[in-house]
Amino acid sequence: MAGPRPIVLSGPSGAGKSTLLKKLLKEYDGVFGFSISHTTRKPRQGEEDGKDYYYVSRETMQAGIANGEFIESAEFSGNMYGTSKAAVQDVQAKNLICILDIDMQGVMNIKKTDLKPIYITILPPSLEALEKRLRDRKTESEESLQKRLDAARVDMELSKQPDIFDVSIVNDDLENAYRQLKDALIAEITKVQNAKKS
Numbered sequence: 001m002a003g004p005r006p007i008v009l010s011g012p013s014g015a016g017k018s019t020l021l022k023k024l025l026k027e028y029d030g031v032f033g034f035s036i037s038h039t040t041r042k043p044r045q046g047e048e049d050g051k052d053y054y055y056v057s058r059e060t061m062q063a064g065i066a067n068g069e070f071i072e073s074a075e076f077s078g079n080m081y082g083t084s085k086a087a088v089q090d091v092q093a094k095n096l097i098c099i100l101d102i103d104m105q106g107v108m109n110i111k112k113t114d115l116k117p118i119y120i121t122i123l124p125p126s127l128e129a130l131e132k133r134l135r136d137r138k139t140e141s142e143e144s145l146q147k148r149l150d151a152a153r154v155d156m157e158l159s160k161q162p163d164i165f166d167v168s169i170v171n172d173d174l175e176n177a178y179r180q181l182k183d184a185l186i187a188e189i190t191k192v193q194n195a196k197k198s
């Protein structure tokens with residue numbers, strides 16, 4: 001695969017992936033590019049189609065998958081999510097480090113491809129803290145919240161297995177977690193910055 005190595009960020013819903021990602025994209029504008037996934041879930045307040053996700057119907061998504069347009073796709077908490085080939089190519093064509101924010105099923109499926117990313121998991125300090133963050137975020141119905149917590153229990157157990165993730169970061173203090181994320185990525189960041197200079 002040409003260009004810098006992609007980054008996969010995974011971890012339970014509510015662990016702080018989007019928060020950390022936004023900080024990274026802001027600080028390193030022109031270094032990272034976000035792989036914009038497709039989803040059948042409805043946009044939240046403040047989210048934009050074509051920026052946070054491509055919001056599509058289940059029919060459209062299923063047709064795209066049947067047509068071979070997706071690298072991976074998964075059902076999460078009652079909705080479909082997937083990474084299209086175009087989403088990754090759009091970022092790689094600009095020679096940016098492509099970041100994928102995907103769930104554990106996505107991680108397992110990406111492992112079967114030739115993408116060869118760096119796998120990073122973002123974990124909450126505890127399930128209790130995770131629940132509090134999800135409740136305070138006020139984006140989920142009680143049903144959706146419980147589905148996310150159920151998935152989190154399973155994924156946090158799975159994450160303990162060696163060999164799934166290259167880097168594991170507990171997002172307790174945000175600045176501390178962000179520093180650990182940058183440390184994990186510094187080699188790739190430097191490569192892109194040097195390539196720009198030459």
Ligand SMILES: Nc1nc2c(ncn2[C@@H]2O[C@H](COP(=O)(O)OP(=O)(O)O)[C@@H](O)[C@H]2O)c(=O)[nH]1
Binds near residue numbers: 076103104
């Ligand atoms: N497999 C897969 N998972 C995705 C994709 N896009 C997002 N996800 C995951 O879907 C889950 C739910 O995402 P979202 O509805 O945005 O909720 P949030 O994580 O609570 O902000 C998260 O674990 C994401 O990492 C994708 O393209 N593929």
Ligand SMILES: Nc1ncnc2c1ncn2[C@@H]1O[C@H](COP(=O)(O)OP(=O)(O)O)[C@@H](O)[C@H]1O
Binds near residue numbers: 015019
């Ligand atoms: N270190 C932290 N301490 C406290 N709250 C946090 C921390 N990191 C993120 N949050 C908050 O927790 C909620 C979930 O974070 P978010 O980035 O949406 O998670 P994810 O993308 O993994 O679902 C958000 O409201 C966010 O502001």
